[in-house]
Amino acid sequence: MGIGYVILYVGELEVSVGFYRDVVGLAYKFTDAGYAEFDAGGVRFGLYERRRAEWLTGEVVSPGAGGEVVVMVDDVDGCAARLRAAGVPVLSGPADRPWGHRTVHVADPDGFVVEFAQEIPRTRRRQ
Structure with a gap:
C-alpha cells in the first residue's frame, strides 16, 4: 500500500496551476477535464476544480x-x-x-x- 495521489480541490484551476508551477516550482504535466497534474517525485500531485468535485463526493465541497x-x-x-x-x-x-x-x-x-x-x-x- 502507498499513497498514489494528493489532490486539492481548487476554485480557479488555471490560477492554482500557475501558483504550483511558477511559485512552488513543481513540474507541470498536463490539464484535462478540470484536472491538472504535476510531477512531485513519486507521488502524483493534482488539482481538481472544486465545482466539479460534487459528482465525486456526492456533496458540495467547501473551500478549505x-x-x-x-x-x-x-x-x-x-x-x-x-x-x-x-x-x-x-x-x-x-x-x-x-x-x-x-x-x-x-x-x-x-x-x-x-x-x-x-x-x-x-x-x-x-x-
Missing part, C-alpha cells in the same frame, strides 16, 4: 484551508527571498523548527498552506 503541502528545498532562505521578490506574502519564517526543518510558509490561491522546508539538525529528540 485545512491541510498543508510540504515542499522540500535545499535553501529555505533563498526560497523565501524568491517568494518575496515574486510578491508572494509570507505567512511565517524562515524559522528553525526543533523537529529538524527550517521552514517558510505561504498560502496558495485557495488558502491551503504551503510549507517550504529544508532539513537541518534536530534539536528535539523523538519520544
Whole structure:
C-alpha cells in the first residue's frame, strides 16, 4: 500500500496551476477535464476544480484551508527571498523548527498552506 495521489480541490484551476508551477516550482504535466497534474517525485500531485468535485463526493465541497503541502528545498532562505521578490506574502519564517526543518510558509490561491522546508539538525529528540 502507498499513497498514489494528493489532490486539492481548487476554485480557479488555471490560477492554482500557475501558483504550483511558477511559485512552488513543481513540474507541470498536463490539464484535462478540470484536472491538472504535476510531477512531485513519486507521488502524483493534482488539482481538481472544486465545482466539479460534487459528482465525486456526492456533496458540495467547501473551500478549505485545512491541510498543508510540504515542499522540500535545499535553501529555505533563498526560497523565501524568491517568494518575496515574486510578491508572494509570507505567512511565517524562515524559522528553525526543533523537529529538524527550517521552514517558510505561504498560502496558495485557495488558502491551503504551503510549507517550504529544508532539513537541518534536530534539536528535539523523538519520544
